[in-house]
Amino acid sequence: MSAPLKVGLAGLGNVGAGVAKVLRGDTRLLAWRAGRDIAITAVSARDRTRDRGVDLDGVRFEADPMALARRDDVDVIVELMGGHEGAARTLVEAALRARKHVVTANKALLAYHGAALAELAERSGVSLKFEAAICGGIPIVKALRESLIAYEISAVRGILNGTCNFILTQMEASGRPFAEVLSEAQRLGYAEADPTLDIGGGDTAHKLTLLAALAFGTVPDLGGVTVTGIEKVSPADIAFAAEFGYRLKLLGVARKTPSGIEQRVHPAMVKARTPLADVESSFNAVAADAGAAGPFFFEGRGAGSGPTTSAVIADLVDVARGAFGPAFGRPASELTAPKRVPAETRSSAYYLRFQVLDVPGVMAEISRHLANEQVSIESMIQRGRAPGEPVAIVMITHESSHVAVVRALSAIATSDKVFEAPCMIPMETA
């Protein structure tokens, strides 16, 4: 067996402690797979003294993570600090320049700087691996980079944020409003104190750009993602979705179209009893359309110590075996800048909900505005409650131009019989 692979671990939170525990435990099985031992030689963390339930005797502690990149007894840096600028970026760049491999769980860093870092890794002849950055333990990076490679991938769709899926699942089960369920999720540790990046869709967008880059060979293009979060999802929409045979999910979708690469994050109506619709609680999942190889579906835990540790360990074993190609599956110089598809040129079937005054003529008025924009209705639910009181009119359109629907809704919103801004949610039927 060759010399051990020497690991410098930057970050000792839940995941860092999980990685340390696995590597300080019985590593015989890993060594068999890797062809050599894998050993932690140095760690860095904010707090040296905290008890993390793992024995780090004999492992060098560095107060400054940057020191890890300078150590001769470190072959690979595991970066678990997070953040797309600051210490994480500086460390990863320094490590790659010093010809050390990098394994990271940092989706934001790669979404912003993925192409440049991939190029740096290539120039240094080392690997940049990030299985843990997308969907925790689900081996979707490996699948896209190494398995679904015989045919062109036309689309990738995913439930990429466990916090959002947990909240939507809870709203569905309890009928309670978003804000209440979010507070509960924060209490339970499913949502962070500042939940903006999760519920606003930003985290999903980070992961989506990486999936798109792997699937299509494009530069991660965060600026090309249109993003709508789940903050405005109402229990009413979730309940109406069920009546139509759909579930409401926050999806990340990246699709090849004749006019370019479409990347979008938004709440979507997903047909019930299809794999993505059935994803429960904080689970993550990815569906990929891989041409002649057919559709694939992968589901698992998207976050947490165990799943993320599992992905980091798999990457380390690949590095130890010397089994790595280019970070995004092709040389960094061959990654193409994706042609963006403007949101205005898109079309879809849409779920629409109007809060209206239950008076004669309101339906005629809505219908007229939709017809003016060539938006036709596929199915509709209207339940009169008390005449003269607010009532919901809910419909699903046939495939329609995005801008046409937006124009129709603007016109409808001006009516004095319509309360609130109309709600518009794309149907994801493919």
Next chain:
Amino acid sequence: MSAPLKVGLAGLGNVGAGVAKVLRGDTRLLAWRAGRDIAITAVSARDRTRDRGVDLDGVRFEADPMALARRDDVDVIVELMGGHEGAARTLVEAALRARKHVVTANKALLAYHGAALAELAERSGVSLKFEAAICGGIPIVKALRESLIAYEISAVRGILNGTCNFILTQMEASGRPFAEVLSEAQRLGYAEADPTLDIGGGDTAHKLTLLAALAFGTVPDLGGVTVTGIEKVSPADIAFAAEFGYRLKLLGVARKTPSGIEQRVHPAMVKARTPLADVESSFNAVAADAGAAGPFFFEGRGAGSGPTTSAVIADLVDVARGAFGPAFGRPASELTAPKRVPAETRSSAYYLRFQVLDVPGVMAEISRHLANEQVSIESMIQRGRAPGEPVAIVMITHESSHVAVVRALSAIATSDKVFEAPCMIPMETA
């Protein structure tokens, strides 16, 4: 870039032609991933002249597949002939001895001779890869060998045979009996002229032993699998399953238990709206319990040219990159002989169906025999039709010892009020 990887292709059926088409097409993307070109230099097939829609100009044709293993211009043999003895086995052994890598889709060959072939590959310092042998394009071999490796896997469950799942899905949708649906499947090409290996569960057993070997580090142990096929599944059981909130699926289950490794193939009741229950038509799927990394679920097309080609190509790229460890994830000498769990020691909840004469006392008789064996009933459906006529009594038991239920059913079967042998199907609740 290094010299091209030179491929000898044995078998030019649908999959062989698919592999040839990909490798004779634009291979630039594959070369980027592999770090070098991959080129077919020689092929072997029964019929040289058939038009397969692929240009093989300049590729050497060998009438005898064994000749591929002797050619200096072949680095890797792709074995797509099938069969666990005869030409396929001889070729694979000769190739490994001649220090040629082997990529195969042959589940039977590996189920019977996997450990010996893995050892042979190791001695020769070459790879033995078989992603295409289990679930077509689903990268489950890679996932078990390279990704879900940080924690111990406790169980693997799968829908591993597309023919069976197609037949069961059709029976459910149409209410038609097994034999009729099988004939239709044969007409449509979903079932072979001799369907024994599929519908009898043998093919599922082959794949299950390989999953178990990868998951648990055991020698593939085909003799340790208890196998029941789908031949006796009746539309009535499928319909009753739905009433109880279950779907009937042919599962392969491999599980670590305190008394050893349990491996079984049988029709099972799977809770509706769980990932495995939702697998439709000819799709395949695998669920793995990976300890702290949580449960994983993988779904895709399990057979056909595109999916299988996809798996073969992925293996070839790994071979070209030099990215391979031991065939089953640990040295062949470290694969352990699994301790078999005898079927008699198992326990489960069971679905039971009795065809009885609708007369007073019949339910009392059945209940008494079940109670005598300590088998208690969780829920029951009885629909009286015409008094004095045959009627079904259907129930689900609490978790019970397998042998106790079998004894109770034997006693019940002797009653003159009971027609047919009672039906007994395990519930798969985990």
